Amino acid sequence: MKILVCISHVPDTTSKINFTDNNTKFDTSGVQFIIGPYDDYALARAVELKESLGATITVLNVGLTDTEPTIRKALAIGADDAIRINAEPADSFFVASQIAAQAKEGGYDLILMGRESIDYNSGAVHGIVGEMLGMPSVSPVMKLDIEGGKAKLAREIEGGKEYIEVNLPFVAGCQEPIAEWKIPNMRGIMSARTKPLKVVEAVAIDSGVKLQKFELPPPKGSVKMVPADNVAELVNLLKNEAKVL
């Protein structure tokens, strides 16, 4: 089985978000970058499938050279080789087009990624890739098992889940608890250094989405404390000041 895992390179979840260049660029100073948490779940499940069923895992990232440490980490976790598409991941349509162009000739049985990246939160890449490759796409997937060429999935819906069957190949956007995140061990880290990482130039594409500017939310006012023995006052404030009751 051939599995393609697409990963994003995103700021750590505890990062403070700031912008530079007149609010047109993300400020990377002091920010640590990680494999997107949802993508990390997809990768962990791919590694489990490799261990139980046998598979090769190719990890793919759309990004500039600064994403290579993140790609190496994915190799350390258990991917066999990697592809970096040398471009800024501008938006979903752009990224999906790059993935689809690579995957078209790849003969992958499974294309996994996170349900969304935690920077732009679009949740669209899996759907666009599926459409471009003429494959089914399912998201958000919280359980994925493979039995005899068929996959059994659980998809989270509002207030519950759906159980789905689908033939390979297909595209899945993953989330917890599909697998436990894996921490690379020393052997993995050593072997990751020599695993193949192919750099590919991006295909030209007009995604029809152009950034104008970024914006931060207005600062939050200070908290008003209410004594524990006066919950009636809280109710009064919620009703008459905040007007939310």
Next chain:
Amino acid sequence: MNILVFVECAEGKVKKNSLEAVAFANAMGGNVSAIAIGQVEQTELESMGKYGAKKVLHVADEKLNQGVIQAYAGVLAKAFQDVQADVLVLADSSLGTPVGARVAAKLDASLASNVVQLPDTSSGFIVKRSIYTGKAFANVSLTKPKKVIGIRKNAAEVKEVGTPVSVTPFRASLSDADFSTTIVSSEKATGEVLLPEANIVVSGGRGMKGPEHWGALEALAKTLGAATGCSKPVSDMGWRPHHEHVGQTGVKVAPQLYIAVGISGAIQHLAGVNSSKCIVVINKDPEAPFFKAADYGIVGDAFDILPKLNEAIKAAR
């Protein structure tokens, strides 16, 4: 401008966030058509006219009673062309978002999800999207002639602006490939207020000490007509189901009122609640970081405060 709105239905009713999508489309000032797929009461569909739809299409097909992503995308793309739409508006949800992505790819449309307010069409078509899990916004210009936009909860106010309209049956011929995924079964909490759509959310964290103490939270939620949520540790430990997990990697909520009980307020949890209008934090630790993100706070014992708060709200209503 012709606008098509995808109306999501559940248990025979139109989902609340889809009413917002119709209201959003109406506020954009276009000629609004709405389309619903699967089982839904006729009067529910007719009432879309009240919120601004001039035309309501309905696809009644047994195979489409469940939300098959590919097939729904096929229907919407067909309807988009039939009504000569310029824009498809849908509410972001576990179904809407992945369906919207496929429709955009089918139509070669500009796509934006997580849109928080009406587009600025004074020069071009600029939408404001929530990014970095609610920590920032991006204003992006959608430049292709066709556009697909997914809207977040509270992006539009639901107002009655018109009268009911009649429903037109709609057919889309789909291929077998559109049904290559099979929904075998589903499980769904019934009778509860759904977390992503709730106007009020009451959420509990590790400070609740165990699943057996959720009764007090649920009682308060019931009084308020609220949904219940929880922090990541609580869902990881299996105290509450995963679909109640609010936060960076769980459900992102945007209620009028979010009440957090015994949740310290890790930045990953805040990412899921920072679009709430008003946040109340109840925690016995005065140093809990959540207080910094709150509008109102009480330092004290949850088991003591919850029943009192419940009574005080009952008395005030």
